[in-house]
Amino acid sequence: MNEFKFLPPLALTNVSCLTFYQAGLAVLAKYKRPLLVHAEMEQDAQANYLEDGMNNDPRSYSTYLRTRPPSWEEAAIRELLTVSGDTAPGGPAEGAHLHVVHLSDAASSLQLLKEAKGSGHSVTVETCPHYLAFSSEEIEDGDTRFKCSPPIRDAANREILWKAVLEGDIDMLSSDHSPSVPELKLREEGNFLKAWGGISSLQFVLPVTWSHGRKYGVSLEQVALWWSERPAKLSGQESKGSIAVGKQADIVVWEPDVEFVLNKDHPTYLKHPSISAYMGTKLTGKVLATFVRGNLVYEDGKHASAACGATLLSKVPADL
Numbered sequence: 001m002n003e004f005k006f007l008p009p010l011a012l013t014n015v016s017c018l019t020f021y022q023a024g025l026a027v028l029a030k031y032k033r034p035l036l037v038h039a040e041m042e043q044d045a046q047a048n049y050l051e052d053g054m055n056n057d058p059r060s061y062s063t064y065l066r067t068r069p070p071s072w073e074e075a076a077i078r079e080l081l082t083v084s085g086d087t088a089p090g091g092p093a094e095g096a097h098l099h100v101v102h103l104s105d106a107a108s109s110l111q112l113l114k115e116a117k118g119s120g121h122s123v124t125v126e127t128c129p130h131y132l133a134f135s136s137e138e139i140e141d142g143d144t145r146f147k148c149s150p151p152i153r154d155a156a157n158r159e160i161l162w163k164a165v166l167e168g169d170i171d172m173l174s175s176d177h178s179p180s181v182p183e184l185k186l187r188e189e190g191n192f193l194k195a196w197g198g199i200s201s202l203q204f205v206l207p208v209t210w211s212h213g214r215k216y217g218v219s220l221e222q223v224a225l226w227w228s229e230r231p232a233k234l235s236g237q238e239s240k241g242s243i244a245v246g247k248q249a250d251i252v253v254w255e256p257d258v259e260f261v262l263n264k265d266h267p268t269y270l271k272h273p274s275i276s277a278y279m280g281t282k283l284t285g286k287v288l289a290t291f292v293r294g295n296l297v298y299e300d301g302k303h304a305s306a307a308c309g310a311t312l313l314s315k316v317p318a319d320l
Contacts, residue, residue, distance in 0.1 A: 021083045025093035034097040034124075034234055039109070040068065040150055041076035061139040061146065064192035068151050070105035077109050087122035099234060100125040102176045104150035106160035114169050124171040124234060127161055129208045130199045130277060132173075134158075142190025145277040147197045148178065162216055165226070172230040173209065177202035185275050200276050207285040208278065210256060220256070237312065249294040258286040 021035075028035055056063050077100060086093035103109060103125050116123050130148065135155035139146045146152060164170040178198020186195040201208070209223055224242070228250075232241025239248045260266075261282050264273045273279060290298040297304040 018079065018083055021080065022086060022093070025083065025086055025096040025098070028097075029087075029093045029095035032095050032236065034099045036099045036101050037076070037080060039076035039080065039100045039103070040072040041079065042072060043075050057141070058193045059142045059190040061136060061141070061143075061192060064147060065136055065151050065153070067193070068149055070107060070109065070153070073103070073105040073109040073150055074107075074112065077112050081112055081116045081121065081123070084116055084121040084123050085119065088120040094122075097122045097124070097234075099123070102131075102150065102174065103127045103161075103170065104131050104153055104157075106153075106157045106164060110160070110164055110169065124230075125169075126172045126174045127165065127170050128174055128176045128199070128201075129205050129212075130176075130201060131161055132158060132165070133208055133212050134277065142187075144185050144187060144190055144192055144195035145275055145279075146199070147185075147192050147195050148176070148199045149197050162213075166216060166218070166222075172234070173205070173226040174231065175199075175202045175205050179272065180275065182272055182275050187274070200272070201278065204262070204276075204278050204283070206252065206254065206287060207283040210285040211283045214284065249291055251291040252287055253289040253291075254285055254287045256285045259284050260286055 024035060058064075080098060080100070084098045085091060087096050087098060088094070098121070100113065100123070103113075104127070110125075113123060113125050130146075131152060134146060134152050135158050136151070136153055137155055139152065161170065165173070176198075177200065178196075179200045179202075180196040180198060184196035189195075205227065206223070209227070210218070213223070229241045232238075239246070240250060241247070243249075243251065259282060261280070262276070262278050263280065266273070287298070288300065289296060292308055293310070295304070295308040297308060
């Protein structure tokens with residue numbers, strides 16, 4: 001009899017061992033599972049990114065930005081792609097898949113991934129709404145709500161990311177939701193080098209994507225593709241990702257043309273509104289209700305009193 005086991009995608013961070021990657025992909029090929037990787041790799045542990053003579057004020061976002069350069073993303077992706085060819089048809093890890101999470105660098109890192117896809121590697125990549133909504137030039141001193149890694153880069157980088165999403169070079173979007181208690185964000189101190197890194201954004205990804213995407217002519221079908229269909233396919237959830245007969249009824253009801261200002265009184269917040277980077281912004285597309293597997297869990301500012309989710313299990317062959 002086949003056994004059921006919980007088998008989430010494997011996520012690794014800052015690992016630079018090609019042998020380990022190859023072995024991992026070979027195992028994941030048996031399960032038809034993706035390897036999810038945070039692609040940043042420090043190139044020189046002794047490097048001084050905060051050189052003398054520069055403005056190294058820890059309250060300045062530019063100081064933090066220098067500590068995590070695009071070359072970290074490029075170095076990690078370049079190393080990963082030396083083994084991702086194993087995932088190509090006929091390769092020793094056929095059936096496995098490499099997925100790069102929350103890409104920020106729109107230059108050399110993105111180009112490397114495009115070339116790998118063109119060579120038949122089984123590779124996908126995602127970016128996040130905060131990389132599409134914000135730019136480093138807009139981040140004020142001490143506003144640690146915007147700290148995340150990889151970091152939010154400049155406006156020119158943001159435009160290239162949008163182009164890559166629209167043209168399909170970036171496959172999907174994810175929240176990379178990283179909440180924390182307000183104390184860890186060090187808002188009063190405003191120290192970007194010490195504050196908790198992460199953007200609290202899960203409940204706003206739909207209006208944020210829609211609001212900023214409208215000037216690029218983004219359609220609702222594209223938003224559904226980036227946020228639902230492709231993520232469901234990546235994770236092997238055949239019952240998710242679209243509204244169709246036989247699929248689970250995960251549905252959002254919203255008004256795409258309604259504008260609202262996100263403030264501390266917005267009903268979507270249950271706690272800690274002060275740490276959201278989106279506070280004070282005007283967004284378009286108001287969520288009215290949310291259903292999970294057909295169960296109403298949110299409506300007009302009110303949340304369900306009990307959780308109605310379910311553990312997602314993966315069927316594993318008996319001989320593994």
